[in-house]
Amino acid sequence: MSAAQDPVADDAVPRHGWRYVLANLRQRKVLAMLLLGFSSGIPIYLVGNTLGFWMRENDIELSTIGFLSWVGLAYSLKFLWAPLVDKVDAPVLGRWLGRRRGWMLLSQAVVAAALLGMALVEPREDLVSVGGIALDRLLVFGGLALVVAFASATQDIVIDAWRIESASNDEQQGLLTSTATLGYRGALLVTDSLILIAAAYIGWAVSYGWMAVLMGVGMVAVAMAREPAASLAAAQQQTGLWTARGLYDAVLGPFVRFFQSHGRFALVMLLAISLYRLPDFLLGPMANPFYADLGIDKETVGAVRGSIGLVATILGIAAAGISAVRFGFMPTLLAGAVLGPGSNLAFAYLALHGSDTGVFSAAMVIDNFCSGYAGVALIGYMSSLTSAGYTATQYALLSSFYALAGKVLKGFSGVWVEQLALGRTLLEGYALFFTATALVGIPAVLLCIWLWRRAPVPRKITPAGPAPG
Secondary structure: OOOOOOHHHOOOOOOOHHHHHHHOOOOHHHHHHHHHHHHHHHHHHHOOHHHHHHHHHOOOOHHHHHHHHHHHHHHHOHHHOHHHHHHOOOOOHHHHHOHHHHHHHHHHHHHHHHHHHHHHHOOOOOEEEEOOEEEEHHHHHHHHHHHHHHHHHHHHHHHHHHHHHHOOOHHHHHHHHHHHHHHHHHHHHHHHHHHHHHHHHHOHHHHHHHHHHHOHHHHHHHHHOOOOHHHHHHHHHOOOOOOHHHHHHHHHHHHHHHHHHHHHHHHHHHHHHHHHOHHHHHHHHHHHHHHHHHOOOHHHHHHHHHHHHHHHHHHHHHHHHHHHHHHOHHHHHHHHHHHHHHOHHHHHHHHHHOOOHHHHHHHHHHHHHHHHHHHHHHHHHHHHOOOOOOHHHHHHHHHHHHHHHHHHHHHHHHHHHHHHOOOOOHHHHHHHHHHHHHHOOHHHHHHHHHHHHHOOOOOOOOOOOOOOO
16 A cells, blocks of 8 residues: 555644544554444443442442442453463464454453343342342342453453554554544443433443443454454464463563662652552542432433533643643643642532532533543653563553552442441531542652652653553
């Protein structure tokens, strides 16, 4: 294909943004990447914040909702089984479709089946019959949510590998990354806002059933996609994961290189990364139950999120990108460390003010802008810390590590709200909880200041891609 025929080589098309993506959708791999990005984004909120709304409407206790959020740990621990997915074919499907496409289809099928199971079981506090055996319904429901999270994390691993191996050059890698981001964000719009509007009319169970059907988008992408040449070559070579050298490179090598590169600052960097979004993680499981307890209906939440909330997120992402280019990573990182937890105070004000659509909309705008800004700031900083030769693995480890502490502690969020509400109204308990989550962000601010003043300045690169799950 000549330069005149190749959309990637067309100088009239900007090298970034959604217009660039749309101009290249006639390429088979680009369209497949858009659909795979959508498939990747579908499950994450369905076992996270959106699920909390459904459970609270069914009168499930806040403590139980908080504990069930632990299924999201699968996304932070995916690096543990990533080497297996990277080196071993999927059962049966691997021989038929190849290593990457085989794992994609298997993980998508498992996600769809488990989502359908969640729709059939529903979160209620009674018994359900499974194979003639009476089991606690919430236990079965939680088990299905865990299966969704595990299979979804596996899908993310293999989609990232397919994206990297399918790109023929850096230009195409940037295109595929932008395309994946567009698809991913589209899926989040469906599962974070549109599903709330749908649930108000057709119910939660039917809405989750339709989400299972939407996983078919990813299956269509698998049929369209071609197995990367690098994956085919690796499968033929059958390099030894279980050799001493293979295990070292997969597990210890990235850590060793990270500490060699950053020396005495490495531990402080890791600590700052792990605390940076902690306030958001702690608040996350309680956001939708809070709206339900406040008396704001699902369709209002969905409409605000899908309109001015979405615009605020885009503005926050753009502001962080401009700041990173204009001022550098460390000032941007510090600003995000202040804005991220500071926005939690808007929820505290909303809890004390009471149900008011105007105040709720303002709180959502503040939170979405600040979260979008802080997310991009952290992505850019983590990307700047990776070492040549270990870029993909180290970034996967950092993106898993940054969420680990938050995803462990957020399981107790419901218990904390219930305890803070003792002797007070429930909304006063929420207000104290949201204020406390904002104060949790202070250590990250202090660490960012320390790193800015003492640590070497990271190289300048353009932050891109969706925030890690």
